[in-house]
Amino acid sequence: MMDFGPGWILVLCITFLILIIMWSERSKRKEMPPGPTPLPLLGNILQLNIKAMPQSLMTLAKTYGDVFTIYLGSRRVVVLHGCDAVKEALIDHAEVFSKRGRIPVAEIVFKDFGVIFSNGERWKQLRRFSLTTLRNFGMGKRSLEEHIQEEARFLRDEFNKRKGIPCDPTYFLTLAVSNMICSIVFGERFEYDDRKFLGLLALLKEVFNLLNSGTGQLVNAFPKLFQLIPGPHRKIYQNLNSLKQFVQGKVKEHQETLDQNCPRDFIDCFLIKMEEEKGNPNTEFYFDNLFVTVLNLFFAGTETTSTTLRHSLRLSLKHADVQAKVQKEIDTVVGPDRSPSIEDRSKMPYTEAVIHEIQRYADIVPMGLPHAAAETTKFRGYTIPKDTTVFVFLSSVLKDPKYFRNPSKFDPQHFLNDKGEFKKNDAFLPFSTGRRVCLGEGMARMEIFLFLTFILQNFSLESDEDPSDIDITPLPYKIRFVPR
Template identity: 70%
Template sequence: MDISGAGTLLLAICVLCLILLIMWSENSKRKEMPPGPSPLPLLGNILQLNMKELPKSFLKLAKVYGDVFTVHLGPRTVVVLHGYETVKEALVDRADVFSNRARFPGAELVFKDYGILLSNGERWKQLRRFSLTTLRNFGMGKRSVEERIQEESCCLRDELKKHTGSFFDPTYLVSLAVSNVICLIVFGQRFKYDDEIFLSLLAKLKEAFKIRNSSVGQLLNSFPKLFVNIPGPHQKVFKNFSSIKKFVLEKVVEHRETLDVNCPRDFIDCFLIKMEEEKTIPNTEFHFENLFVTVMNLFFAGTETTSMTLKIGLRILLKYPDVLAKVQEEIDLVVGHHRCPSVQDHSKMPYTDAVIHEIQRFANILPFSIPHASAQTTIFRGYKIPKGTTVFPFLTSVLKDPKYFHNPEKFDPSHFLDETGGFQKKEAFLPFSTGKRICLGESMARMQLFLFLTFILQNFTLKSEEDPSAIDLTPLPNTNGVIHRPYKIQLVAR
C-alpha cells in the first residue's frame, strides 16, 4: 500500500472512531433521559415517525414508553409529556423549571426571539406584564369588551343574513368577526367584511398556520438552516409575514402621526408611549421589533384559535341536531329573542356552557400547545432532563385523558354536566394550556366563544347539505390533526 493510500485509510479510521465516540457519548446521555425510540445520526426519529400525523405517532409511543418519553426531531431532542397529571406536574407544580419557551427554529427565522410568544427571561416578563395591563385597560374580560363583541355579533348577523337560504362556507365571516374584536383593541379600528386588505391579511395568516402544521413545517423546524434555502410551500410563510409586517408598520406610522399621549386609543398607542418613555434606557425592551412581533402574537392568538373553534363548533352542531335543539331551547328560555346574549346569561345556561367546553375539548386545535423548555437541568419522574431541552406538553392526551373524560373520543356534553344537569368543571380541561405560559387572551376567548355562538344560534337554525350521520368530524389526513374539513352550511332565520 502506498503512502497516500495508507493516509486515506488512517483518515477513514479516525472519522469512523470519531462517529463511534459521538454515538457512544450520545447513548450515555440518553440512558439518563426518559426512554424513547433509538435515533439515527442527524435524522433522529424522523424516519420512524409520521411527520404528517405526529399526534397519532406520539399516542402510540406513550403506550410503549409511558407518560414521559423522548423523541429526536432531527438534531433536536424533545421530551413529550403525556396525560393530565404529567402536564400539570411539569407546568404547574414545577413551573420554575418548565415555564421557559423552547426555541422554535421555523418561527425564529421570521420573529427571532422578539415578542411575548417566543421570548424568555426579562423580555418575556416585561412584555407580558405590559400587554396584560394594557389589554385589561382596554376592557379584556370586562363589560367594555363584551359590548364590542355584541356589536360585532350584530355585524356578523347582518352578513350571515345575506346568505340565508343557500349553502356557503362560514369560515371567513366567522374569522372576520372574531378578528375585528382584537383589531379594535390593537389597531383601534374594525374592518368591513369586504375590505380587500383585511381579507388578504387573514388569508395569509391562515395559509401560514396551515403550512406551519404541515410535514414541511415540521421539517423546517427540525432543519431550519437547510430548509430556509430550499424551494417549497414553506417559502410562502416568509413572504406572508413580510406582507403582514408591512401592514403593521403602516399602522404604526399612522398612529405616530396622530398620537395623543394623554388619550391613547389602543394597544399600539400605549406601546408607542412606552417606547418614548424608555428611549434613553439602554437595552429597553420597548422598540419596534418587539412592538411588531407582540402585535402579531396578539393578532394571531386573538383570531385563528377562536375562529377555528367556532367553525368546528358549528359543524359539530350540524352532526348533532339534538344537541343543537337543546342549546337553542336554553337560549330561548334564558335570553329570548328581543336582546343580545350577555355574559350575565352564562351562569344560567349550564347546558350551553357544557357544549362550548366540549367543543373546545373535542376540537383540540393545538395538540402540542407551544413548546416549552427546561430552564435548568432537573430530575423529573426519575429521569434527567438537561437544561434547554425542548418539552412538548401533549394537550391532545390531556383533553382526551380517559381518567377524566369517560368517553374521550366521542363528542359528549355530559363530560361537563353533573347528575342534576348543572355545569361541572373538569381539571383536565386545558385548551389554553396551563401554568405561567397560559394563553394571554383566555378570558376574552371564552367570552367570544359564548357570545358569538349563542348570538348565531339565537338568530338562525343550522342545516347541513350532508346527512348528519355522514358528517366526518375528524381533521383532514396528514395535517397533524389541526386542519379541519371544509364544509358548507345553510342558515334559516328563526
C-alpha cells in the same frame, strides 16, 4: 491479502465517526426519559408520522410512558403526556418549565422579540404590559362584551344576506373574531368586504395550517436545511413578512396621529411607553418588540378562536340533537328579543358544557407551544438537561382517559353531573396552564360563548351532507343559515 485503498479508509473513518457519535449520544441519554433510539442527524424523524404527529406521540406514550424523549433532527425534545405530567411540570415545577422553547421557523422571522417567543426579563415586562393594556381596553369587562355583541349583529347581517343558500362561514367567522382584537390593538374594525384585510387573513390562515402540517414539523426539525431549498414551506416566511409589513404600516399611521394624553389602543400605549423609557438603556420597549408583540396578539387573537367557532358550527351540524338542546336553553334563558350576555352563561349549564366539549374535542393546538428546561433538573426520576425542548402535549390532556370516560367521542356529558349541572374538569386545558397560559383566555372564552349563542339564537344550521360524513378537518364546508 486485501488491499485497503483510500475509499475503504474513508468508509471506515465515517463508520467509526458515526459509532462514536451514537455511543456519545447514548451515554448522554442514560439518565434522560426513555424513547426510541435516534439516528445520527435525522433523530427519530423516520420513526414518526410527521403528518400526524399527535397520533405518533400517543402511540409512543403507550410504550415509553408519560415522560419520554424524541429527537427531531438534532433537537432533543422531552414530551409530557397526560394531564398529571403536564400539570406537575407547569404548576409544581413552574420555575423550570416556564421557559419558552425554540420555534426555529419563528426565530428566522422574529428572532426572540415579542411576548410569545421571548424569555427572561423581556418576557416578564412585555407580558405584564400586555395583560394590563388588554384589560384597560376591555378584556374581561362589559365594554368588550358590548363590542362582541355589536360584531355578532354584523355577522348575523352577513348570514342573512345569503338567504339560506349554502355558504362557507370560515372567513366571516375569522373577520368577526379578528375585528375584536383589531379594535383593541389597532383601534379599528374592518368591513367584511375589505379586500386587503381579507387577503391578510388568508395569509394568516395559510401560516397556521402550514405550521401545523408535516411540512411545518420538518422545517422546525431542520431549519437551516429548509432555508436553502424551495418548497411550500417558503410561504411561511413570505406570509409572515407580509403580515409584518402590514403591522409596520399601522404603527407608522399611529406615530403620525399619536396624542400622548389620549391613547386609542394597544399600539398607542406601547408608543407612549417607548417615549417614557427612551432614556433607559435596558428598556424592552422599542420597535422590534412592538412589531412582534402586535403580530403575536393579532395572530393568537384571531386564528384559534375563529377555528374553534368554525368547529362549533360543524359539530352543531353533525349533532342535530345537541344543536336543538342548546337552542332550547337559549330560548328559555335569553329569549328572542335581546342578545345573549355573559351573565346568561351561569344559567345555561348545557350550553356551557357543549362549548367546553367543543374545545376539548376540536383540540385546536394539539402540541401546544414548546417550553424548555430553564436549568438541568430532575423530573419523575429522570434528568432533563438545561435548554431541552419540552412539548406540552395538550392533545393528550384533553383526551386523557383518566379524566374523560369517552375521550375520542364528542359527549357534552363530560362536563355535566347527574343533575344536569355544569361541572369543571381538571384536564380541561385548551389554553394550557401555568405561567405561560394563553394571554387572551378570558377574551376567547367570552367571544366563543357570545358568538355561538347569538348565531344559534338567530339561525338553525342545515347542510346537504349526511351527518355521518361530517368531520372537523380543515377542509372547506358549507352551511345553510336558516333564520329561526
